[in-house]
Amino acid sequence: MSSSKGVFEDKVVLVTGASRGIGKAVAIAFAREGACVAINYRSNKDAAQETASLVEQAGGKALLVQADVSVRSDCEKLVDQVVEKWETIHVLVNNAGVTRDGLLMGLDENDWDTVLKTNLEGTVFLSKAVLPHMMMQKYGRIVNISSVSAGNGRRGQGSYSSSKGAVEAFTRVLALEVAPKNITVNAIAPGMIETDMSDLVRGLANKQILAQIPVSRYGKPEDVADSVLFLASDKADYITGQVIRVDGGITLGIGI
Amino acid sequence: MLTKDEVYSKVTDCLVEALGVDEDEVSPESTLTGDLGAESIDFLDIVFRLEKSFSIKIPRGGLFPENILSNPEFVKDGRVTEKGLQELRDKMPHLDIDKFANEPNVNNFADLFTVDMLVNYVSTKLN
Numbered sequence: 001m002s003s004s005k006g007v008f009e010d011k012v013v014l015v016t017g018a019s020r021g022i023g024k025a026v027a028i029a030f031a032r033e034g035a036c037v038a039i040n041y042r043s044n045k046d047a048a049q050e051t052a053s054l055v056e057q058a059g060g061k062a063l064l065v066q067a068d069v070s071v072r073s074d075c076e077k078l079v080d081q082v083v084e085k086w087e088t089i090h091v092l093v094n095n096a097g098v099t100r101d102g103l104l105m106g107l108d109e110n111d112w113d114t115v116l117k118t119n120l121e122g123t124v125f126l127s128k129a130v131l132p133h134m135m136m137q138k139y140g141r142i143v144n145i146s147s148v149s150a151g152n153g154r155r156g157q158g159s160y161s162s163s164k165g166a167v168e169a170f171t172r173v174l175a176l177e178v179a180p181k182n183i184t185v186n187a188i189a190p191g192m193i194e195t196d197m198s199d200l201v202r203g204l205a206n207k208q209i210l211a212q213i214p215v216s217r218y219g220k221p222e223d224v225a226d227s228v229l230f231l232a233s234d235k236a237d238y239i240t241g242q243v244i245r246v247d248g249g250i251t252l253g254i255g256i
Numbered sequence: 257m258l259t260k261d262e263v264y265s266k267v268t269d270c271l272v273e274a275l276g277v278d279e280d281e282v283s284p285e286s287t288l289t290g291d292l293g294a295e296s297i298d299f300l301d302i303v304f305r306l307e308k309s310f311s312i313k314i315p316r317g318g319l320f321p322e323n324i325l326s327n328p329e330f331v332k333d334g335r336v337t338e339k340g341l342q343e344l345r346d347k348m349p350h351l352d353i354d355k356f357a358n359e360p361n362v363n364n365f366a367d368l369f370t371v372d373m374l375v376n377y378v379s380t381k382l383n
Contacts, residue, residue, distance in 0.1 A: 132304045135297075180297055 006034025006059065007233055012086040014038040014079070016069050016126065017096030019047035021195035022145060025221030026093050026228050027051050031060025033229065038063045038082040038089075040096065069096045069122030070114065079129040088137055091232045092130045094123040094167075095145040099197060101156040112159045119163035124170060127185075131178065140183035141232040144171050145224070148191045148247050164189075168243050175241030184240035186231045191247025193219040214249030258382060263310075264375050270305035271371065274298055282371055289366040306374070312381045319377055320369070321348055325362055336360040350377040 013030045017023040019041040027037045028051070037060045041048035045066070052062035063085050067078035082089055097119045100111035123144050134140025149157050150164035168187055175185040192198055192209055202209060202218065210216065227246050230236055245251055258266075268282045275292050288294040294302070299320045307314055316322065321344065324330055330340025341360060345353045351368045 132300075135301050136304060136308070177297055180295060181301065 009034035011090040012036045013091040014082050014089050015093040016040040018051050019044045022221045022224045023095040024051045025225040028054050028058050029225035029229050031055040031058035036061040036086050040065050042068045070117035072125045075125040076129045088133045089130050091141045093143045099160045103156055104158050115159035116163050120166045123167050134183050135181045138182045142185040143228050143231045144187040146187040146189040148189050148251050152251050172241045187243040188227050189243050189245045190224045191250040263379050266309050267374050274301040274305050284372040286371045287367050288369045
């Protein structure tokens, strides 16, 4: 544990989908800066407990909260549980996300619903649930995890790209609405990050993908976490409604 | 049970917090929008603070109207129609709709939202 005061000391941070991947790295990064970190998970309790252990080892306080953000009533319960423990929430990281890739003509309607309800509606209704607390304290930072797929889709990612594009549009509108209350809302659009979610596609097309990444490597969850912490910090007070691509430049070229 | 003065004092505290105004800027006749500079998000802020301060529940659209003045059935050429006025009387009994009905221009509607109106609304809720 660091002896100097962390940037997020005394701040309460809620990270959704924090049992693994980007959410886990974000939770640990906040913990290193002294935050109280609420670790939300849907089903993988063992993995979430591991995140909690790492959060505590890093110098933060951990609270495990099971909730399925695709269920609206769960969003409210999730926020209530965090507030019950730590009285408020200063930072919300809407990270929980799923993919159900497949060509549109073979679209399974349930898959579409799952992706949109988790990625988009989870972000919307969790934001709605935390805003009264942020408004009352005249301080709040919301960071939504989008994807480069919001702007540069791949075949088979109709649902995922749509959900992330909508998250970015929502980010801008919410930022406008809540700016007078000292609440900022921004998004991070990660590129190809080494997580379970991208495991399959990296395995199938490793060389082709790497060839399109100007920095010649995949991103690490920690690369994304650093940007999340920046947007949640006082250094980003004047930034709202923006999307930062953390993608090693993958969206810059034309892919040839 | 709180006296009207006590309710007024707590309502003033909520407005000072929500709107960032000084206490001496707030008077019973102050209009929330015109005099105290409230914007749309501030109305939600005020509702949350009143709920917490008085331990009451204010239903959505219960204090400030929703979907009435944006409904073409209730507003025509910038004026609230008879039907709209009736809707406001039914849904917003805490507002002085009779006074507004003399000149039902939508631009005048915000003037109904005064500090005194909030005090009366909360007092009724508490009773």
